[in-house]
Amino acid sequence: MEQAIQTVVVASGNPVKVQAAMEGFRLMFPQVHFGQVSVAVPSGVSDQPMSDAETLTGALNRVNNACTVHPEADYWIGIEGGVERLNGELAAFAWIVVRSGSMVGKARSGTFFLPRAVADLVEQGIELGTADDMVFSRNNSKQQGGAIGILTENVVDRKQLYEQAVILALVPFRNEQLYSGTFTTEV
Template identity: 40%
Template sequence: MYHVVCATTNPSKINAILQAFHDIYGEGSCHIESVVVESGVPEQPFGNIETRTGARSRVINARQVRPKADFWVAIEAGIDEGSTFSWVVIENQAQRGEARSATLPLPEVILQKVKAGEALGPVMSEYTGIDKIGRKEGAIGVFTAGKLTRSSVYHQAVVLALSPFHNEIYR
């Protein structure tokens, strides 16, 4: 059984990671441990580079906190060119896998508040009345009428980031 350390306590991220590992390695193949670590970037990262840096930093910090795990996983959500997206970074002792999620265009009314310094999650909670929406369906759930959720979009990116670990051609 793999010991997977997730650099998050966010249920939507943890569920996506757990489901992706089960999809790739089989049901019951891993034990997930959640740790709180810093990203080294602002609460609301802007741009591709800052967002990926946040995910990479979280993995580095998770490795320091739990050095004996089999995998370390981080998901960092950011905003770039008017859309929200995430970077997934996964490492084991030998290699790294990274993938960027799908992007969701945000309405200007939301973007204005985020550009003014507010994080997307609290802005969306205020807009929708859903407390801690970032730990639930997220903006993507609201703007896709529930057809997609944060967890479903993260899941796809985690599966993609896992590809170097189970395909021999990457080694």
């Protein structure tokens, strides 16, 4: 008997975010066939979130907005990159939020610190991807390896950084019996 395809709505048109989301789903649920819809929806936060809380809010808003646009889907996922000043340095990370009809999972990616030249531009109001392009003479790096890819020479790229957090956000969905009643659809 043919297995039904479950639909994942990725709240982004950025190919790196879409690939990370779908690979995370495939790795966590290898027996499930997933179809993917990408939708650009507003985050409701600044283009460059400047705190942990603002970044999480952006991911939550993206999930809710994607759910509103495509309510028939099985899952919705929002990925929001952000920065925050920690001990005098600017740290970069992302929040991932996954929602189904009955649960919500959240996880934060690994964190790394930005070099001073990039951090200075970001603190002047320039989005991280644009700052990376300016400092490293790149073009559209945020749809490629991102800052982490540039800084590690692609030992870890943006897709890998996000993919691991997608997997972590899916933990409750893979263990529903353990998380039952822990999460709600309220985000």
